[in-house]
Amino acid sequence: MRYAMAIDTLKCVGCSDCVVACQTENNVPIGYCRDWIVEVTDGTYPNLTLENRSERCCHCTNAPCVRCCPTGASHKTEEGVVLVTHSDCIGCAACITSCPYDARYTHPEGYVDKCTFCYHRLADGLLPACVSVCPTKCLYFGDLDNPESKISEVLKNRKWKLLIPEAGTEPKLYFLI
Amino acid sequence: MQRREFLKISSLGIGGLALSGTLLYEFFNSANDETDGELHRFPTYCEICFWQCAGWTHLDKDKKIWKIIGNEDDPHSNGRLCPRGTGGIGSYYDKDRLKKPLIRINDRGKQSFREASWEEAFDLIAKKMKDISSKYGPESMALFHHGSGGKYFTNLIKAFGSDNIAKPSFAQCMGPREVAYAATFGTGLSSPEPLDIRDTKCLVLIGSHLGENMHNAQVQEMSDAIDKGASIITVDPRFSTAASKSKFWLPIKPATDIALLLSWINVLITNEWYDKEFVELNCEGFDQLKQHVQSFTPEWAFGITTIEPDVIVKTAKTMHDASPAVIIHPGRHTTWYGDDTQRLRAVAILNALLGSWGKRGGFFIPDKASLPHHHLPAYPKPAWTWKDTVDGKYNLVDLGLANIMVDASIPKKSGDNSKVIKGWFVVGTNLINTLPNTTHTLKAIQNLDLLVAIDTMPMEITGWADVILPECTYLERYDSIRVNQNREANIALRMPATKPLYDTKPAWWMARELGLKLGLKEYFPFKTQEEELDWELTQIGSSLKEMKKIGVKKIPTPDHYLYIAKGETIEFNTNSGKIELYSSAIDEEGFPAMPVYTKHPEPEDGFYRLIYGRAPMHTFSRTANNPNLTDLMDENTVWINPKIANLWDLKENQYIKLKNQDGIVSTFSIKVRITERIRIDSVYMVHGFGHADKKLTQAYGRGASDTEMITNVLIDPIMGGTGMRGNFVTFITETV
Numbered sequence: 001m002r003y004a005m006a007i008d009t010l011k012c013v014g015c016s017d018c019v020v021a022c023q024t025e026n027n028v029p030i031g032y033c034r035d036w037i038v039e040v041t042d043g044t045y046p047n048l049t050l051e052n053r054s055e056r057c058c059h060c061t062n063a064p065c066v067r068c069c070p071t072g073a074s075h076k077t078e079e080g081v082v083l084v085t086h087s088d089c090i091g092c093a094a095c096i097t098s099c100p101y102d103a104r105y106t107h108p109e110g111y112v113d114k115c116t117f118c119y120h121r122l123a124d125g126l127l128p129a130c131v132s133v134c135p136t137k138c139l140y141f142g143d144l145d146n147p148e149s150k151i152s153e154v155l156k157n158r159k160w161k162l163l164i165p166e167a168g169t170e171p172k173l174y175f176l177i
Numbered sequence: 178m179q180r181r182e183f184l185k186i187s188s189l190g191i192g193g194l195a196l197s198g199t200l201l202y203e204f205f206n207s208a209n210d211e212t213d214g215e216l217h218r219f220p221t222y223c224e225i226c227f228w229q230c231a232g233w234t235h236l237d238k239d240k241k242i243w244k245i246i247g248n249e250d251d252p253h254s255n256g257r258l259c260p261r262g263t264g265g266i267g268s269y270y271d272k273d274r275l276k277k278p279l280i281r282i283n284d285r286g287k288q289s290f291r292e293a294s295w296e297e298a299f300d301l302i303a304k305k306m307k308d309i310s311s312k313y314g315p316e317s318m319a320l321f322h323h324g325s326g327g328k329y330f331t332n333l334i335k336a337f338g339s340d341n342i343a344k345p346s347f348a349q350c351m352g353p354r355e356v357a358y359a360a361t362f363g364t365g366l367s368s369p370e371p372l373d374i375r376d377t378k379c380l381v382l383i384g385s386h387l388g389e390n391m392h393n394a395q396v397q398e399m400s401d402a403i404d405k406g407a408s409i410i411t412v413d414p415r416f417s418t419a420a421s422k423s424k425f426w427l428p429i430k431p432a433t434d435i436a437l438l439l440s441w442i443n444v445l446i447t448n449e450w451y452d453k454e455f456v457e458l459n460c461e462g463f464d465q466l467k468q469h470v471q472s473f474t475p476e477w478a479f480g481i482t483t484i485e486p487d488v489i490v491k492t493a494k495t496m497h498d499a500s501p502a503v504i505i506h507p508g509r510h511t512t513w514y515g516d517d518t519q520r521l522r523a524v525a526i527l528n529a530l531l532g533s534w535g536k537r538g539g540f541f542i543p544d545k546a547s548l549p550h551h552h553l554p555a556y557p558k559p560a561w562t563w564k565d566t567v568d569g570k571y572n573l574v575d576l577g578l579a580n581i582m583v584d585a586s587i588p589k590k591s592g593d594n595s596k597v598i599k600g601w602f603v604v605g606t607n608l609i610n611t612l613p614n615t616t617h618t619l620k621a622i623q624n625l626d627l628l629v630a631i632d633t634m635p636m637e638i639t640g641w642a643d644v645i646l647p648e649c650t651y652l653e654r655y656d657s658i659r660v661n662q663n664r665e666a667n668i669a670l671r672m673p674a675t676k677p678l679y680d681t682k683p684a685w686w687m688a689r690e691l692g693l694k695l696g697l698k699e700y701f702p703f704k705t706q707e708e709e710l711d712w713e714l715t716q717i718g719s720s721l722k723e724m725k726k727i728g729v730k731k732i733p734t735p736d737h738y739l740y741i742a743k744g745e746t747i748e749f750n751t752n753s754g755k756i757e758l759y760s761s762a763i764d765e766e767g768f769p770a771m772p773v774y775t776k777h778p779e780p781e782d783g784f785y786r787l788i789y790g791r792a793p794m795h796t797f798s799r800t801a802n803n804p805n806l807t808d809l810m811d812e813n814t815v816w817i818n819p820k821i822a823n824l825w826d827l828k829e830n831q832y833i834k835l836k837n838q839d840g841i842v843s844t845f846s847i848k849v850r851i852t853e854r855i856r857i858d859s860v861y862m863v864h865g866f867g868h869a870d871k872k873l874t875q876a877y878g879r880g881a882s883d884t885e886m887i888t889n890v891l892i893d894p895i896m897g898g899t900g901m902r903g904n905f906v907t908f909i910t911e912t913v
Binding site: 010011012014015016019020021023024025027029031033041043044045046048049050052132133134135136137138161176 | 243244245246247256257258260263264266298301387388389391393396399400401403405416418419420421422426428793794804805806808809810818851852854855856857
């Protein structure tokens with residue numbers, strides 16, 4: 001069981017619905033976010049490309065944030081989901097510094113917060129809020145260990161890339177290109 | 178919702194990590210059906226834009242509004258709301274909301290109001306309406322509206338004796354398209370447009386930036402079409418998001434679209450790439466059209482549009498290859514250059530030639546439904562309407578033209594008060610930002626005896642009102658049943674998830690109370706809205722009780738067909754009963770029966786054409802203060818090509834002011850975005866920013882208003898729409 005997410009950049013329109021759905025679902029205070037949109041333009045008029053993608057914590061297999069956490073607040077579940085136990089977090093921000101993806105922020109109440117893949121919803125058989133709301137259905141979520149899963153299927157059949165693979169963190173956020 | 182309370186729930190979830198493995202297999206679904214013991218959900222349909230997606234308002238365990246999630250049974254949204262719908266809770270939590278009825282105590286526009294009781298506010302309005310009626314006649318009362326509340330005030334104004342009623346969504350938006358399609362196919366397209374995007378093989382977008390405009394189901398279906406390998410062709414001077422998803426992007430010189438469309442028609446006919454059988458069976462005027470477009474070759478169009486002839490031919494071939502599963506998207510905001518009905522006629526003609534009407538992957542035949550309404554006495558017949566003020570123009574139009582009603586509010590000669598509008602109800606539309614030429618709108622307002630604004634938020638228009646009636650948000654009220662055309666007709670219920678915050682009320686109640694004050698009781702037969710909704714639902718075999726449970730109900734018409742068979746002849750509601758390539762109706766009005774290209778003025782040296790559009794997280798100017806949505810985007814930027822930025826020595830993120838061709842300078846500064854995505858002869862900005870009302874604490878002074886820059890309004894002679902893309906701006910860098 002290894003949870004992962006794939007983002008189809010060919011379909012994503014960068015609407016930010018994933019961002020606001022995450023904020024309302026997880027009650028992220030306004031001004032903060034656990035996921036965000038990146039827009040990359042390349043070329044000169046009129047030979048241009050544009051990539052939209054929805055980014056969040058990569059739930060790395062080799063997660064520096066977990067390794068460097070002095071209290072064990074940052075930890076990994078057996079399904080590979082990286083979580084922060086708020087009550088154990090002392091807000092030292094070592095994890096924030098260690099994350100190559102800038103996926104963590106300090107909550108106004110003092111602890112570090114980030115994407116959980118909506119772990120509380122997974123238990124009920126629900127998809128993460130961002131996946132379930134996305135109007136373009138460009139987000140895929142599921143189990144990499146299950147060859148029948150939709151995510152295994154798209155990763156098998158489509159070209160994809162990782163963000164900053166050279167960091168060696170083995171991210172589990174795949175971008176379909 | 179209180180953050181602490183929620184944390185308890187989530188840290189429990191995170192603390193208790195030992196989830197049993199049996200839960201964790203591929204059983205995910207996208208269902209949002211979360212009615213566990215502590216949560217509560219109430220059906221609604223969204224009011225943040227006109228698309229009206231159905232969803233559920235969820236409460237947390239303290240019975241406070243938590244989130245809004247799409248209703249899976251809704252063909253409009255398929256259970257997926259757009260960012261605005263998801264962020265709709267911000268309209269409820271917005272601290273700047275209107276909270277009490279307000280009565281103006283100083284000159285108009287000075288923003289001085291005092292709080293009043295509903296009783297006092299209604300008494301004042303009723304008295305002024307009666308004064309207007311006795312001095313000028315009841316016709317001098319007018320209604321401008323957008324959104325759900327308008328329906329109830331329409332009943333009130335009609336019962337009062339006036340038919341001066343308009344939605345800016347017509348003459349400022351989709352009007353030219355509706356008239357063009359009616360002239361061609363005998364019917365407008367209405368909303369949602371019956372486009373079979375999910376099954377199309379070729380989608381052509383002309384200035385339509387799906388994905389940035391979040392017409393929800395269409396964005397969803399465009400994504401489906403991408404999955405299935407459809408070819409998208411985007412015509413836009415800007416490299417829009419849709420352009421980036423396209424097989425062909427045609428970076429057209431602005432204002433030349435008709436030339437491109439005519440040359441496409443030329444190429445289809447010259448190469449016999451049109452659907453001969455369909456045209457022969459169902460179209461009228463093909464020979465005239467063929468003759469008409471003979472000289473509009475790709476080479477001719479290249480000189481005008483800057484689109485290479487071989488690209489014009491290749492894209493036409495792509496459409497032909499996909500035919501009839503091809504859609505030349507009819508667009509929605511279509512009021513551009515004043516010859517808009519003709520441009521949309523060209524689009525309609527292309528669709529007809531490709532035989533996409535009534536075809537899978539083209540235009541489906543929408544299943545329509547209607548809900549019976551309780552019998553009301555006949556409305557008094559008004560002695561005149563706005564139509565009598567325009568000397569026999571715009572005969573192809575049935576709906577009110579907001580701009581003409583504004584014109585009719587300014588006496589033609591001073592002292593001549595015949596057929597003059599003296600009172601406005603403005604419901605859910607911020608006319609100051611909706612109508613072009615703000616100065617003209619304000620002039621009209623200064624001539625009024627009464628301006629009543631009904632809204633949830635203080636907006637520029639409420640600042641000019643005599644009386645402000647605060648409406649509760651859509652999450653706090655019932656509204657009329659959403660009746661929807663689609664592949665299957667369907668209805669949706671909106672009901673309150675909570676009691677209204679502050680002293681706010683639904684439009685239904687306001688209109689009725691005013692009706693009672695005006696002695697119009699017989700037009701308001703129900704005492705409560707629930708009674709009325711239940712009566713209506715019972716007529717179609719449902720009930721309020723049932724709808725509260727399900728939110729959305731499909732009511733398909735038996736034997737309805739979505740597509741017409743190959744070789745089938747159908748009757749169209751035009752003069753000839755055929756699809757009119759040559760429009761007899763437009764001909765009768767004295768305009769060219771087939772579209773012609775007209776050259777439009779170009780920017781002078783140092784000026785750039787102002788193009789405006791949409792951002793996916795905002796709806797016009799009405800969401801600019803929504804805390805959840807401003808968090809995603811809190812100001813607009815002006816897109817400038819690097820070559821031009823260089824010429825002006827502009828830096829990224831620098832704030833500048835804009836000045837238009839008439840010398841109007843933007844009130845607020847706007848941030849520069851230097852990007853290759855825009856042509857050198859144009860600039861682009863997202864509409865709806867630059868709010869001037871200080872009561873909007875999030876939105877005030879953020880970004881600039883495009884509306885302020887639109888003082889050259891190009892009126893469509895056929896239908897009276899207000900073309901807004903004939904404006905040019907230059908940059909003022911010294912005053913920031």
